[in-house]
Amino acid sequence: MSTVTVKDYRANAQASTWCPGCGDFAVVAAMQRALVNLGLKPHQVVAVTGIGCSGKFNYYLGANAFNSMHGRSLPVAQAIKIANRDLVVIAAGGDGDGYGIGVGHFIHACRRNVDITYVVMDNHIYGLTTGQTSPTSRKGFKTKTTPYGAAEHPIRPLPLALASGCGFVAQGFSGDVKHLQSLFEAAIQHKGFALVNVLSPCVTFNKEQTYDWWRENLVNLDEREDYDPADRSAAYKVVNELNSLVTGIIYREERSDYQDELPNYDPQPLIYQDLSRPIQDRDELLAAFM
Amino acid sequence: MSTVTVKDYRANAQASTWCPGCGDFAVVAAMQRALVNLGLKPHQVVAVTGIGCSGKFNYYLGANAFNSMHGRSLPVAQAIKIANRDLVVIAAGGDGDGYGIGVGHFIHACRRNVDITYVVMDNHIYGLTTGQTSPTSRKGFKTKTTPYGAAEHPIRPLPLALASGCGFVAQGFSGDVKHLQSLFEAAIQHKGFALVNVLSPCVTFNKEQTYDWWRENLVNLDEREDYDPADRSAAYKVVNELNSLVTGIIYREERSDYQDELPNYDPQPLIYQDLSRPIQDRDELLAAFM
Amino acid sequence: MDFTWKIGGAQGEGIDSAGEIFALTLHRMGYYIYAYRHFMSLIKGGHTNYKVRVSSKQFRHRGDKLDMLVAFDQRSIDENLHELKNGGAVLYNAGAFEPKFPGDVDVVPIGVPMQQIAKDHGSIVMTNMAAMGASAALVGLEPDAFDAFIAERYGKHGAEVVEANRKVVRAGYEAASQVTTWRATLPEIPEENKRKKRVFMHGNDAIALGAVVAGCRVVAAYPITPATDILYSLLKLLPKYGGVVLQAEDEMAACQMAVGCNYAGVRAMTSTSGPGFSLMTETLGLAGVSETPVVIVDVQRAGPSTGMPTKTEQGDAFQAIFSSHGEIQRIVLAPATVEDCFYDIQRAFNLADKYQCPVIVLTDLALGLSKQSVDVDDIDFERISIDRGELLTEEQVKEIAANGGYKRYAITESGISPRALPGQEGGVHIAISYEHTEEGHEDETPFHRVSQTEKRIRKMSTFDPEEFGVRLSGDRKPELLLIGWGSTIGQIDEVRQALAAEGRSVAHLHLSVLYPFPTRAVREAIESAGSVLVVENNAFGQLQQLIQLHVGHYDHMHSCRKFSGEPFNVSEILSRANEVLAESKSVKEVG
Amino acid sequence: MDFTWKIGGAQGEGIDSAGEIFALTLHRMGYYIYAYRHFMSLIKGGHTNYKVRVSSKQFRHRGDKLDMLVAFDQRSIDENLHELKNGGAVLYNAGAFEPKFPGDVDVVPIGVPMQQIAKDHGSIVMTNMAAMGASAALVGLEPDAFDAFIAERYGKHGAEVVEANRKVVRAGYEAASQVTTWRATLPEIPEENKRKKRVFMHGNDAIALGAVVAGCRVVAAYPITPATDILYSLLKLLPKYGGVVLQAEDEMAACQMAVGCNYAGVRAMTSTSGPGFSLMTETLGLAGVSETPVVIVDVQRAGPSTGMPTKTEQGDAFQAIFSSHGEIQRIVLAPATVEDCFYDIQRAFNLADKYQCPVIVLTDLALGLSKQSVDVDDIDFERISIDRGELLTEEQVKEIAANGGYKRYAITESGISPRALPGQEGGVHIAISYEHTEEGHEDETPFHRVSQTEKRIRKMSTFDPEEFGVRLSGDRKPELLLIGWGSTIGQIDEVRQALAAEGRSVAHLHLSVLYPFPTRAVREAIESAGSVLVVENNAFGQLQQLIQLHVGHYDHMHSCRKFSGEPFNVSEILSRANEVLAESKSVKEVG
Numbered sequence A, B: 001m002s003t004v005t006v007k008d009y010r011a012n013a014q015a016s017t018w019c020p021g022c023g024d025f026a027v028v029a030a031m032q033r034a035l036v037n038l039g040l041k042p043h044q045v046v047a048v049t050g051i052g053c054s055g056k057f058n059y060y061l062g063a064n065a066f067n068s069m070h071g072r073s074l075p076v077a078q079a080i081k082i083a084n085r086d087l088v089v090i091a092a093g094g095d096g097d098g099y100g101i102g103v104g105h106f107i108h109a110c111r112r113n114v115d116i117t118y119v120v121m122d123n124h125i126y127g128l129t130t131g132q133t134s135p136t137s138r139k140g141f142k143t144k145t146t147p148y149g150a151a152e153h154p155i156r157p158l159p160l161a162l163a164s165g166c167g168f169v170a171q172g173f174s175g176d177v178k179h180l181q182s183l184f185e186a187a188i189q190h191k192g193f194a195l196v197n198v199l200s201p202c203v204t205f206n207k208e209q210t211y212d213w214w215r216e217n218l219v220n221l222d223e224r225e226d227y228d229p230a231d232r233s234a235a236y237k238v239v240n241e242l243n244s245l246v247t248g249i250i251y252r253e254e255r256s257d258y259q260d261e262l263p264n265y266d267p268q269p270l271i272y273q274d275l276s277r278p279i280q281d282r283d284e285l286l287a288a289f290m
Numbered sequence C, D: 001m002d003f004t005w006k007i008g009g010a011q012g013e014g015i016d017s018a019g020e021i022f023a024l025t026l027h028r029m030g031y032y033i034y035a036y037r038h039f040m041s042l043i044k045g046g047h048t049n050y051k052v053r054v055s056s057k058q059f060r061h062r063g064d065k066l067d068m069l070v071a072f073d074q075r076s077i078d079e080n081l082h083e084l085k086n087g088g089a090v091l092y093n094a095g096a097f098e099p100k101f102p103g104d105v106d107v108v109p110i111g112v113p114m115q116q117i118a119k120d121h122g123s124i125v126m127t128n129m130a131a132m133g134a135s136a137a138l139v140g141l142e143p144d145a146f147d148a149f150i151a152e153r154y155g156k157h158g159a160e161v162v163e164a165n166r167k168v169v170r171a172g173y174e175a176a177s178q179v180t181t182w183r184a185t186l187p188e189i190p191e192e193n194k195r196k197k198r199v200f201m202h203g204n205d206a207i208a209l210g211a212v213v214a215g216c217r218v219v220a221a222y223p224i225t226p227a228t229d230i231l232y233s234l235l236k237l238l239p240k241y242g243g244v245v246l247q248a249e250d251e252m253a254a255c256q257m258a259v260g261c262n263y264a265g266v267r268a269m270t271s272t273s274g275p276g277f278s279l280m281t282e283t284l285g286l287a288g289v290s291e292t293p294v295v296i297v298d299v300q301r302a303g304p305s306t307g308m309p310t311k312t313e314q315g316d317a318f319q320a321i322f323s324s325h326g327e328i329q330r331i332v333l334a335p336a337t338v339e340d341c342f343y344d345i346q347r348a349f350n351l352a353d354k355y356q357c358p359v360i361v362l363t364d365l366a367l368g369l370s371k372q373s374v375d376v377d378d379i380d381f382e383r384i385s386i387d388r389g390e391l392l393t394e395e396q397v398k399e400i401a402a403n404g405g406y407k408r409y410a411i412t413e414s415g416i417s418p419r420a421l422p423g424q425e426g427g428v429h430i431a432i433s434y435e436h437t438e439e440g441h442e443d444e445t446p447f448h449r450v451s452q453t454e455k456r457i458r459k460m461s462t463f464d465p466e467e468f469g470v471r472l473s474g475d476r477k478p479e480l481l482l483i484g485w486g487s488t489i490g491q492i493d494e495v496r497q498a499l500a501a502e503g504r505s506v507a508h509l510h511l512s513v514l515y516p517f518p519t520r521a522v523r524e525a526i527e528s529a530g531s532v533l534v535v536e537n538n539a540f541g542q543l544q545q546l547i548q549l550h551v552g553h554y555d556h557m558h559s560c561r562k563f564s565g566e567p568f569n570v571s572e573i574l575s576r577a578n579e580v581l582a583e584s585k586s587v588k589e590v591g
């Protein structure tokens, strides 16, 4: 494999329309470095996004992309992987996209365990639509749609992923690009569905979960020697106790992925297979109906 | 309140088309008794169902009902409660309905915490459509749609509810109507969203999770003196350890419900309020636009 | 000449298997069979029946009438007696109930204690086999006629079970032979039938088979009556070719997945029925604007909403043609026969690739679930060859990349922008749900908006609906033109023949493409007819409205609609046709 | 006489607030204002502008041309100069950039160092206030013209902020006064304007206000541009009346929730735009077959799919009328003005209750987001009274229960089955998505299917689309008939007046109801016109197709379509109208 650099990605990327300081810049940067570090070229990667500020991730990443609809990145991403298992598939979107309208797909992607990486840029707000309550906004949070404070309890992505059987659960922070990069690398290398929830400040519409606020409150579990990400119940407990204010690899489990379970699913990607075989099998195929 | 009996419910109920021995009979029976025990008359109750064998729950219950579409019982049920808080609202459906196509609504209903009861008749199979894999079918389970065995890990309703912030999480078994009735009563009395997942055998299409199988494997937590349903992490751990093979009240938390959080939401049901007030406020209302 | 037989009982009594054994056995003997299932959206207890029409020649519907009814219970008599011909037989489960008939009917009741026979010679669950034996006797088959089939079907349960079933069949045969002299005469089997290879399949099977032949390798779907059988067939077929049948969490996901696979270059489809199809509305728009091919099969059932899951209807044409917000290009096909299903699904994949748009294939419950005898020669694997449209090769992409770079949404004269695939070096690109530039960058400026919209509209201009999908039979300048679409072809054809036999001048125009609409062909046919009758299985007259929209309003256009959930009977269309003929005659007399 | 002003810059520079201050201030002075926002679906950096048309009389669109442009950057000049009239002024942010103009334009550039002024007298974020001050000077307002407004808007940030803003305004005023002699003349304000009470609101506001007046008490919705403003208005209005604004998890849930509330007897609605509306397709069918009232507002934006979130289009008529599998009854309204929005949403609730079906209100971005001056007398709270249709009282239910029992889906002559509500003793019933008996029991027998379907169709027979929703103005037997629907009314009206002023005989038919279609009125108008031009903001010509479907095909019917995402300019329609007039004239000359 000839060497690849971040420049190869930047060559395809568009000029950004994110607000200066937006946490999502770090996400793109970390992902580019992770991909480069893994020796992956832009044409070997597909980013599948939903709609939101975060949904523009793919414009700035510079790989292949499918920018699907609001909440629908995961079904498209899983399908692309099934069609061409040689591709590295990254689904990406926002907290509203992934845990609001799209949460059903998320739960089912966790249990289906197709080998893709899912990056959620979790800013606890609807950014693109200029500041409404998101499913991860805390109860009582005041936004344009909840001037009296949000009435609902927030979605808690990490417990949710754990409860849904997700085999790789991590949380990163846009304020620490290096750590984020390491999480992305681990997630991409993980066999099966991998979630990286990124606490990614929206500097324009969320004045509460700021860089400083996160920095003050987050605990990096990767740095805790006594933390073992192999025990699901323990992970759940720690996340609960620390009120999800953690970063690092929360849980990781080696196991078969969806494709391993499929009958007669070839190591050679479907896309490269010969379509004309059924013609030769005509008699046999018809015999089943006689 | 004049006395109500199960007969009052039966008077409205239709003849059943469930297979003899179906677990769902017990669910209806337990619910009728629970409602009667709580002194609730059929007209004070609304059952909101999805589509499935379980979705026919309301036909046999004999209360008011809205039989919505596959996977959509919860949004309708929450709305009915908001419109008329005097009604007792029971949403009911199957594992496919609630944890498959409808799981997004389920997650959000947990966190929204509208004061309704949700009964899932969990038979680990699609019954009405004659035996396909459901989201709670175990990995490897062979059905018409997975002749080679299901490739996905199952949804685990109890951890999922716990992770989603559900304030009342219980599991019952159709083989124990009395216990089921007690769970329903507790769920209805719980302030906020309450889940009762009922292990309800499909005698026709699921030959694995039979009455006997459940009887052999289930542990009733209500009978365990040392079990305290007030600790979410502990509940998660026990459920995980026992592989969800438990019955009883798994978790319960007293707290405010969605309606408590709404600004200026009246104790008098919306439906009984006067609609003509804005006319008197005309000048004031228009002043905001001047 | 044909013979019609029906077996009825409660859901769960093995009515379907009995019907299928009867049908398949006669099919194998050389008859042409059409089998129609009547069932309900509940598991146990409802009335269910299975009707088998047996003929020496091919035909396309279940037949209005009945020669013989096998009744497991009184309800089976009550619900089906009206179909029985005068002098027809009712073979009933004697002992299980005492049959009651209205006083004035001319029917031959034949009591055979089928349940008792089953108990005595095997077990009570084999009551249906006793009925088979008795039926064999009455229609003049040998007592061992079903042996082969029984071995096939029950072999996996062991030799004992097979033997017990056979015994029960024989006992039923004996009992019936003795109890009555009534005998049905089956049609002759022409010699050529025996030479011909034929398959017994329904529309759903043909869709599945055609999809595999078309190179479809991923099917993502969610179970729903009456479409799930497509999955069952595919589960048998696809893994052989490394393909994947994926049960999605819902129909939105299923359709998005089909889009995703197609984006990655693998032919993929989803299959569903009305309620699931409505959930795909959003994804139609995505495929439309991102110009991603996708094939959607909608096996229509009676709507709206949950509606009647086990009843048939042609109610989804509007949803197929007009749904999704905004304006997208799409193609809607409506196969009329099992063979059409096989070919149209292949065409659908070619069209989707060629025009880079969603292609919707509308069948219905009647076509999807009614098994029929089809000549193997009519299931030609080579008639339609795979055409992937403007799909670039690795080399082409490299060349384009070298000459200015690849543009996914390049403005071209044809309106079609060649597709690169992810994984091709130099072809890095974005497929997108926003309006966009040629490069696939989100863009809201009028220039790109207008040029991309015009490009998308332009690309359909080479699609000629009349190239296929339009069948015209009968007279050129007919007194009466019958127009239909989809699964009603068999009944309409019989009506045409019946009227022609009476010396009427009739034509039959049948459409298998609804969008883009075959305007010219329809106009010509309508304008050369004395009067027109549009026949469809719905209440709103969706085809008639499409004709008004695309062709025009005609005083001589009438309609014949049925929306009870049942397929048409020939007699219903015939009497409406006669009304129209009478009317138009009287108009002429006055005018 | 009117005056048009526009301010443009990068998203995030306070362009919107500046525009709004300018507009509202002139509105309060007694002018009629139409304000149009141009923005993009991104947060920072895109070009945004705010156009204000100022007139002494009411009108309904933004105007084609521009008297004065305030430009924060070169891009604002590049994108908007083409609108500027000859001799118009460009007030630019001197020092921030050096403006470039094409050589041949007749423009008065006026440089004011707005950013510097803001820095010097307040802070850089007040650059827009410097622009306001400079604008005030050039259009002849007093330097304190905006004071009141500034206090209102920035009061909550403290007196200091208010003062700083005012200072910047004044400094901008001074600077501009000195730098140029160019002055715009604002129109006279008629005395009566000052007596009239007027509000400044957009279609979304009017929808919200009308909903509250109609007794709507629950709104369940999911945020989406350009519909979210309806929620913002309702969040201010509803809690006062104990009502609830519920942010649902998605649009499927939102619509199902609105159905649930209506089932329980509380008027409820959902509001969305195209992508969300497509997700409600399923629920349309549910409301249809369960006969539950529900009101859905679709503020159309440019589709398909995600499309262009901040651009306008009339692209969802087909989806509104035809979508959802199977066949359901529904009503589709399309308000043309802010006042229409206020009344039509009230009508929608009455119609939904009366016909127990979904009622869809189609507005669009242009109508939904453009704030206008409206006479308070035209916002009449008592014009439309609440009519809940056949909703039974507790007593009526008891009586019915005593006389044979309540049947939710009773077959009635009108087709409307009176509704009991859950909670009413004796009224226990089932609302259902399956086909059903009169009692609401799931049923698939032809008898119930047919009688229920016929009942549902019958109930719409008393709906007369021509009772409202059809406006005809201009000549009776015109040379040219212009037909439009929804938000294009202002431009078409100006075209009609312009042609009339040239001595042409013109009429304008405007539809605010699309389904059931006002066939008779449209036919009469079309058939009495020399030629017809159908004007709509889409590419497919959806209204034109509806006319073909319901009324007929006409050789003298032409179309004028715009699908760039922008509202029509008067000139665009006018030139197309002149083409049609010329054509039809030459045809006449030949014939």
Ligand SMILES: Cc1ncc(C[n+]2csc(CCOP(=O)(O)OP(=O)(O)O)c2C)c(N)n1
Pocket (backbone or CB within 6 Å): A051, A052, A053, A054, A055, A070, A093, A094, A095, A096, A097, A098, A121, A123, A125, A126, A127, A128, A129, A134, D222, D223, D224, D225, D251, D275, D276, D279, D306
């Ligand atoms: C079906 C649908 N509903 C609503 C929208 C409008 N919409 C676009 S992005 C968005 C929310 C964005 O929030 P999030 O996913 O958290 O992303 P962020 O902008 O915060 O990164 C919404 C509601 C849409 N495009 N489609």
Ligand SMILES: Cc1ncc(C[n+]2csc(CCOP(=O)(O)OP(=O)(O)O)c2C)c(N)n1
Pocket (backbone or CB within 6 Å): B051, B052, B053, B054, B055, B070, B093, B094, B095, B096, B097, B098, B121, B123, B125, B126, B127, B128, B129, B134, C222, C223, C224, C225, C251, C275, C276, C279, C306
């Ligand atoms: C949108 C939609 N998709 C699919 C169906 C078909 N369908 C009806 S019930 C059902 C599954 C039933 O399974 P479950 O919810 O577990 O209920 P059960 O019958 O087992 O009680 C399906 C797939 C439907 N009615 N609507």
Ligand code: SF4
Pocket (backbone or CB within 6 Å): A017, A018, A019, A021, A022, A023, A024, A053, A054, A123, A127, A128, A201, A202, A203, A204, A205, D043
């Ligand atoms: S609005 Fe928030 S999320 Fe969006 S680009 Fe700006 S900072 Fe980032």
Ligand code: SF4
Pocket (backbone or CB within 6 Å): B017, B018, B019, B021, B022, B023, B024, B053, B054, B123, B127, B128, B201, B202, B203, B204, B205, C043
């Ligand atoms: S199929 Fe299964 S779930 Fe359905 S009624 Fe029968 S036993 Fe119950």
Ligand SMILES: [Mg+2]
Pocket (backbone or CB within 6 Å): A052, A094, A095, A096, A121, A122, A123, A124, A125, A126, A127, A134
């Ligand atoms: Mg967000």
Ligand SMILES: [Mg+2]
Pocket (backbone or CB within 6 Å): B052, B094, B095, B096, B121, B122, B123, B124, B125, B126, B127, B134
């Ligand atoms: Mg189930």
